[in-house]
Amino acid sequence: MERLLQSCRIQSQLVRECLAEFLGLYIAVLIGSGAAAQVITSQGTHGSYLTMQLGSALGTVTHDVCFLSGAQLNVVWSMSLWLLGRQPWRKVPLYALSHLLGAFLGAATVYLQYYDAIQVFSGGHLSVAGPNATAGIFCSYPADHLSVWGGIVDQVVATALLLICCLAVEDRRQGLLPDGLAPVLVGALILTIGLSMGSNCGFPLNPARDLGPRLFTFIAGWGEEVFKAGGGWWWVPIVAPFVGGLLGTLIYELLIEVHHQLTPQNQTKTHPKLLTLFSTAKTKHITLN
Template identity: 80%
Template sequence: VSQHISLFFLFMHLQLIGSGAAAQVVTSRGTHGNYLTIQLGSALGAVFGIFVARGVSGAHLNPVYSLSLCVLGRHPWKKLPLYSLSHLVGAFLGAATVYLQYYDAIQTFSGGELLVAGPNATAGIFCSYPADHLSFWGGLVDQVVATALFLLCCVALEDQRNGPLPDGLHPVLVGALILTMGVSMGSNCGFPLNPARDLGPRLFTFVAGWGEEVFKAGGGWWWVPIVAPFVGGLLGTVTYELLIEAHHQTTPQSPQQEQEAVELEEVVVDSGNNR
């Protein structure tokens, strides 16, 4: 239970801080931030989400990451549905909190109309929509490439055999990685990368008054940031395992190091089983 609470918190932070940054820029029409501050908000939301949750549930920042661990046999499959549900509920309630906090600002900005497109649109505060230039296939490619890169780097940062990290640097680097995505792969469709963080807030905007347009917009865009990240995430994880980690395993290590590595993985799996 505690793990689900902590994942719930992680996603609430992720959504609250990331979407808050977008709400601030949109509703102030750019006077209180710009594209870079939105990216910083997404990154810092991840940093502090992980710092809050890391002691209890580890850094399961993304259902795609959890799925990848299951595929690799490092996480039990039966935990995946409840994990994903915690992600989804956390992101949903994070979006609700952003709406509560920016209620006056959103009402004033939009003149009371909750719109998905046009100059007074506010739905983009909460979840991703494709840019006008983006084709359907372009969107799929963008999200597969971006999530593959994202997961490849996530797995590399976690890989103790690839090189150690000081305690406390890991969450900061994950934040830097999200900033990287925003800076280099954000203009096509806003780097969703995360099915739960995209679907949860979309469901919230659906019930909160933006209506079914949130699912219809962009030619039914909504399912692309759910499906494509899983494909890209698996691609990135498997690429890392085959091309980088395979070479660690053939590298002779001292018995002590091997032992440590094994114990480390056991702890991770364990914490997945026993709580």
Template identity: 50%
Template sequence: MGTTEMVLQKVHGALRLKNHLVRECFAEFLGVCMLILFGCGAVAQMVVSKTTRGEFLSVNLGFGLGATFGIYISGGISGGHLNPAVSFSLCLLGRFPWKKLPFYMFFQTLGGFVGAAIVYGVHHDGIHSVDNGTLSVTGPRATAFIFGTYPAPFLSLSNGFIDQLIGTGTLLLCIFAVVDTQNYGAPKILQPIFIGLSIVGIGMSMGSNSGYAINPARDFGPRLLTLAAGWGTEVFTTGGGWWWVPIVAPMVGAVLGALVYELLVELHHLHTEFEDEEDDRVEQKLKEMGSSPTSCHEGPACRRDKPGTEDQFVMSMAAADRAPSGLHVTPGPLTSRGWALNAIRGGPSETLGCFEAPMKNEVNVEQGERPMTPVRRMVNQATSRMKRLRKKLRIKNKLIRECLAEFFGVYLLILMGSASVAQVVLFFDRKGEYLSIAFGYACGVLFGIYASRGISGAHLNPAVTFSLCLLGRCPWKKLPFYTIAECLGSFTAAATTFCLYYGPAAARCDNGPAAVCCLPRTCSYAIFEFSYGNLTVCGPRATAGIFATYPVEYLSLRNGFLTEVLRPTVVQLPSPPPPQQPHQPGTMAAATLADAIEAPGALTPPLAPR
């Protein structure tokens, strides 16, 4: 080995971080920095070039690509949350330790600040050429919105809160659908790409109200940069004190989105019933054996990594609790429970699974049980209550599970599609065009399929269900139930879109109220302001076309009927969903320890937000 290589090896050894939490925080910092660099950089290029080198579509793609590469950077180390709302929702669901939450949130926000600082340095001269060096927050030469999000003129705080809540909830719905291997699930290597596409779809359908922050770190970090760079305290007072909405609303929306997916889809997977039965059998055996804490030498070897690897033991114990018959996971050093599990399941002395390889700083654990602190006891009690609640809420009727999946899939489809139409119509093609409508519906179909394909087959269309019944690929008795669930999902999504753009405040532009504005195409309208308070179906101010389809003036009923007949023929009929088989003894569990979404109880899921 040469001298240079030896020196480099020593430098690498000296710089290598041994604390796992610090490594995770740095990964989150770098991932969010990449997100802001791509996203806010795209906004800056659009503003500086006056839309000649970018438009609203390029902004959406910028944030989507930033999230994708941010996940690739940090996903294997920290889970790629990139969003305090995602970390917070996972903590509430018991899939991420609370003690890591403040560190993740701080470094995510710091990554947003540093990323915004880099964008400001790159586009410094261009930004000052646009605002003549005044660094204004509002007005025709405003540039603060390059970094932070601000409400549209018509948007009230209540409507803005709903906007951020629904946007973040939709993000979590898409993320959970993509990483859920018990449903359809995307390959792990492609998950960051699909999560980035979900952000593009949300931007094309829900980005016009306030810039779709859907991420406290993405908004608050850059906002602090604008405060420090000279935009002043107006960044916190503009919009009626808007700054707190992109912080609080995404937190609430992320929790609601995660709960909706779990209650409608994930909770009712078939494999969980067999896992619960096996857990009950194991618990009964443990009671009969009178299991008590024993030393590590009674069972498989217990290993412990010195530098902050306590979470690895929690993950290992969670894996042992979830492992089906035949899968033997090394237990943690807390009790002999893991050894008892292997003994009950007839396992050999050696173990398989994660953390079986010797650690670099492997030491022996002292005999005896680890003392139970009040906090740990409270967490264990909350986890037990959550498990019992999940058992009570689980639906065992297969048809009901399928109908819930169809409802959920159609909801995502119509929400992204109709909201993209609303964004194009109400903003006079400035926040989208016909291409963005097509892309919005395509994203809706994509994530609707991921949400329901593994459960119901992802028909998402009564016509598809009817054709499959005629071909003998779907039982006729399911047709009315599927149809009702799909129509109900469509109705709920349309109602959600209406809530996003109902616009209770008066729209305004530079020349006064929207109703008397002489340049209407420069204004931003909500649904009521767009139609001057009259919800019309026909005419230049019609808004009913946002939610349903209507023929153009020249189209006859005969030609329209022929069009609707021919369109479905280009859609390939989905094949029947593969049967869901319960885990059999000796099979490997489908979930992995690193995926908190795929396996409740693990600690670092492959997630990412905007």
């Protein structure tokens, strides 16, 4: 067995990182959408809104699974790290593809697990809207009161907050955290966002987390309505998080990190990409992780 396992070992570090990112988001969707499926198909007898938020938050605490890649799990975070010069650009699209595939297969697994429950609850008719709608188990849809513009604002604000706090957690000049605490803090952050900003559209925050399951529901029987519902809502949780992620990154850099006292230890690398965006950051330096 050991010899067989050794023969399956992948030598490429980048491929192994992509596999870790794939598995991490697969688990996150499996737990998060599984929690939603349990609540919705049981009509609230096995869980509540809070348990759905807990499932989404705790599903992201997969740091040990994704140790090789740093458990980025969100292409918006990957883009932020690239913008800050902490990882090469070539990782961003490969991680994004890994996330998309992991989210797609995570949704497929939840559907298989809850197939009977979904069929009974929906009466055999897979719908996006209405009292027996089940598409919301897998991806985001706007509440009845939410406009497209309101959804954009919601996602920009929520994702900006996510990036600001994640950068604070990762900022070693704020102080070193005990091993294993960072993913717990990020999970608590996601729970906090869900509890305070989840009623508009379910706080997707992650383009692949929404698009992967949406593509699955499109081919699994929900049909074109997954892209038509909410006035063509589907693009909002894909585009708006990138805007919010960029905004959150710039806010943290300009209000917090640029003001850290520079020392010989943390002047090792110029902050290359933000220098092209802000003339006020011309003397900014950053320590690579």
